[in-house]
Amino acid sequence: MTVLDVKPAAPPSAGGPGPERRARRWRKAVTGWTFAAPFTALFLVFMALPVLASLAMSVTDLRSTDLRNPFAVNFVGLDNYARLFGDELFVRAAVNTLIFVVIGVPLTMVVALAAASALNSGLIRFRAVFRVGFYLPVVTSIVAIAVVWRFLLDPDAGLVDNLLRVIGIEGPNWLGDTRTALPSLIVMAAWRNFGFLMVIFLAGLQGIPQDLYEAATLDGASRWQQFRHVTVPLLRPTLLFGAVITGIGFLQLFEEPFVMTQGGPLSSTLSVSYHIYNQFGFGNYGYAAAAGYVLFVAIVALSVLQFRLLGERD
Amino acid sequence: MRRHARAFVGVAAVAALALAGCGRESGGGPEQAESVAAGKATGEITVWAMGAEGEKLGAFAREFTAANPDAKVNVTAVPWDAAHQKIASAIAAKQTPDVSMIGTTWQGEFAKTGALDPTPADLIAKDAFFPGAWETTVVDGTAYSVPWYVETRVIFYRKDLAAKAGITKPPASWDELKAMAKAMQAGGAKWGINLQPGKTGSWQSVMPFAWSNGAQVADGTKYTFDSPEMVEALRYYQSFFTEKLAPTELAEGALIPAFVRGDIAAFMSGPWQVSLVNEQGGAGFQEKFAVAPMPKQKTATSFIGGSNLAVFKDAKNRDGAWKFIQWLSRPEVQVKWYQATTDLPAVQSSWQDATLSGDANLKVFGEQLKDAKAPPTFPTWEQVAAVVDTEVEKLAKSGADPAAAAKTIQDKASAIGTGS
Numbered sequence: 001m002t003v004l005d006v007k008p009a010a011p012p013s014a015g016g017p018g019p020e021r022r023a024r025r026w027r028k029a030v031t032g033w034t035f036a037a038p039f040t041a042l043f044l045v046f047m048a049l050p051v052l053a054s055l056a057m058s059v060t061d062l063r064s065t066d067l068r069n070p071f072a073v074n075f076v077g078l079d080n081y082a083r084l085f086g087d088e089l090f091v092r093a094a095v096n097t098l099i100f101v102v103i104g105v106p107l108t109m110v111v112a113l114a115a116a117s118a119l120n121s122g123l124i125r126f127r128a129v130f131r132v133g134f135y136l137p138v139v140t141s142i143v144a145i146a147v148v149w150r151f152l153l154d155p156d157a158g159l160v161d162n163l164l165r166v167i168g169i170e171g172p173n174w175l176g177d178t179r180t181a182l183p184s185l186i187v188m189a190a191w192r193n194f195g196f197l198m199v200i201f202l203a204g205l206q207g208i209p210q211d212l213y214e215a216a217t218l219d220g221a222s223r224w225q226q227f228r229h230v231t232v233p234l235l236r237p238t239l240l241f242g243a244v245i246t247g248i249g250f251l252q253l254f255e256e257p258f259v260m261t262q263g264g265p266l267s268s269t270l271s272v273s274y275h276i277y278n279q280f281g282f283g284n285y286g287y288a289a290a291a292g293y294v295l296f297v298a299i300v301a302l303s304v305l306q307f308r309l310l311g312e313r314d
Numbered sequence: 315m316r317r318h319a320r321a322f323v324g325v326a327a328v329a330a331l332a333l334a335g336c337g338r339e340s341g342g343g344p345e346q347a348e349s350v351a352a353g354k355a356t357g358e359i360t361v362w363a364m365g366a367e368g369e370k371l372g373a374f375a376r377e378f379t380a381a382n383p384d385a386k387v388n389v390t391a392v393p394w395d396a397a398h399q400k401i402a403s404a405i406a407a408k409q410t411p412d413v414s415m416i417g418t419t420w421q422g423e424f425a426k427t428g429a430l431d432p433t434p435a436d437l438i439a440k441d442a443f444f445p446g447a448w449e450t451t452v453v454d455g456t457a458y459s460v461p462w463y464v465e466t467r468v469i470f471y472r473k474d475l476a477a478k479a480g481i482t483k484p485p486a487s488w489d490e491l492k493a494m495a496k497a498m499q500a501g502g503a504k505w506g507i508n509l510q511p512g513k514t515g516s517w518q519s520v521m522p523f524a525w526s527n528g529a530q531v532a533d534g535t536k537y538t539f540d541s542p543e544m545v546e547a548l549r550y551y552q553s554f555f556t557e558k559l560a561p562t563e564l565a566e567g568a569l570i571p572a573f574v575r576g577d578i579a580a581f582m583s584g585p586w587q588v589s590l591v592n593e594q595g596g597a598g599f600q601e602k603f604a605v606a607p608m609p610k611q612k613t614a615t616s617f618i619g620g621s622n623l624a625v626f627k628d629a630k631n632r633d634g635a636w637k638f639i640q641w642l643s644r645p646e647v648q649v650k651w652y653q654a655t656t657d658l659p660a661v662q663s664s665w666q667d668a669t670l671s672g673d674a675n676l677k678v679f680g681e682q683l684k685d686a687k688a689p690p691t692f693p694t695w696e697q698v699a700a701v702v703d704t705e706v707e708k709l710a711k712s713g714a715d716p717a718a719a720a721k722t723i724q725d726k727a728s729a730i731g732t733g734s
Binding site for chain 1: 398406408423426512694697704711712733
């Protein structure tokens with residue numbers, strides 16, 4: 001694409017718009033497009049076309065039984081979208097996802113920032129070990145994580161409930177109780193994802209000039225004040241990046257409920273993505289595509305909101 | 315920006331044109347099957363099969379190719395997880411194999427795409443199969459495949475624990491089943507019975523009770539869940555949970571170990587559990603448990619599942635494909651297939667073979683299969699089944715009212731429709 005972005009050099013002042021000049025411009029355009037052609041072709045076929053097709057799909061009643069004649073379907077306008085908001089399960093999934101994002105994103109960011117600050121300040125020895133340890137969940141397969149967490153949270157054999165029993169508390173059936181299933185997944189997701197943010201924040205922290213802290217110390221600022229008035233403001237762009245990336249990821253919540261609870265118990269961990277996945281599975285392609293676009297709009301809205309809240313203020 | 319606007323209008327116009335050319339055609343009458351040429355099978359026959367069947371069918375088919383030297387059977391093993399998607403993609407791309415194994419609950423969906431070849435009646439005799447199994451192949455009055463193997467649900471129970479509680483014969487009625495669960499629990503078992511408390515597939519445990527009570531889930535054109543018989547069956551199913559006879563939460567894979575320990579004294583499941591119980595129970599455990607047919611209310615109907623074999627319209631070797639399926643559904647070949655895989659034969663006369671009739675446990679399955687039903691072959695069944703699963707979970711775990719559950723299932727099923 002860079003080829004297209006190159007502005008033509010300033011035209012020579014002498015001479016009007018002659019045929020040679022037009023020919024030259026034409027040649028330039030052809031060269032440009034030739035260079036851009038492989039990308040453009042791939043983009044059109046594998047990105048633009050499926051996106052447009054799914055958009056078209058979302059306004060039809062396409063089902064899996066129409067596979068052989070995908071064009072022999074009825075146009076239903078915004079009917080799929082209207083039905084979505086009357087769909088009790090979709091609303092339930094939307095609420096679950098919202099709770100997951102509203103609690104999960106800040107939780108993950110706070111944990112990541114705390115870990116990054118601790119590692120950066122030298123409060124912790126064996127820094128490399130901790131850095132690897134915190135990052136390990138990010139690179140571990142979700143399936144392996146699910147197995148381990150299911151063991152941890154098991155009401156009979158699980159470590160968590162057995163520890164609680166030691167101090168005399170009868171712990172709940174974490175994944176089997178409608179009240180604790182979603183919070184359990186939030187904690188697990190925060191644990192799984194904070195390592196990635198921690199690395200980003202660590203890089204951000206190391207980019208803050210040391211002399212600012214020295215100056216603050218001379219002014220008698222406490223450690224907390226330094227954090228509040230030096231670190232956080234200077235880290236704002238990094239925080240924004242972290243919030244947007246995590247927000248997008250968390251809105252698309254799917255893997256955790258898929259491997260841990262299958263959306264249960266009683267749909268208490270059903271997410272929007274999971275609902276879309278189910279609808280595709282049932283063969284309701286048009287309806288599922290509409291739900292996909294609703295999720296897409298929600299992601300865009302959340303990102304815009306985050307830019308407003310955390311973005312540069314001038 | 316003007317150019318963008320113009321491009322957008324262009325796209326919109328193309329889309330509108332494309333859509334204007336769309337619209338559903340009204341369906342014609344039932345399809346007629348064409349006949350298959352006589353003689354031996356020739357040419358390459360491509361077959362897709364899932365799971366253990368996919369692994370074993372290739373070697374098993376050698377006998378067929380020995381009898382039909384000009385034919386070659388090419389089996390592709392497809393994992394179950396990917397099978398539905400793979401078949402759907404093949405249908406969309408019109409690049410199907412000649413034959414594919416198809417889960418019974420997928421039949422309606424795939425038949426409705428128009429991708430399946432109607433079963434030629436002159437080649438495959440309907441009466442040879444269990445009626446419940448044959449039903450799974452019929453969509454809108456036309457059979458689109460052939461039952462290959464079947465499974466059904468029965469009651470597994472600990473004979474020794476039942477005897478200790480003073481029960482010496484298998485439960486014959488709903489009351490006796492409940493009494494047995496109570497007695498065995500009183501005798502020390504943690505749970506009298508295990509019935510699936512919701513989650514995927516629990517409808518397969520609930521439907522037998524509904525059918526046994528005379529409820530019908532559909533009448534051919536619409537779903538009919540909201541009936542007094544259905545409510546009564548749901549109430550009976552729920553009572554096992556409200557009376558604390560059955561657990562509302564059971565971890566995956568915990569059932570058989572608990573059964574072997576005696577923590578769960580009975581459960582309802584399918585034929586694949588027999589070998590698992592024997593394996594985990596160890597030597598001598600065979601004497602301690604038995605299987606019993608579904609207890610009788612109005613009838614003693616169970617659920618029938620399994621897989622069918624279908625030929626695609628886009629098959630390159632249609633005649634060869636049907637001949638191969640015809641061979642697989644011969645009674646003696648079905649018995650051999652049972653020996654190779656422990657898949658229960660869908661052909662009734664295979665059950666007279668000593669291999670099957672000589673085993674007491676298998677005999678129960680064989681008897682149960684004669685009174686076993688399948689859900690309607692509507693393409694939307696899987697979605698409705700998920701609704702049933704959700705409502706069953708509410709019944710079992712949060713004490714929902716059975717009448718309200720039946721009504722909710724009916725409302726949602728009506729909204730989903732039969733997909734025709």
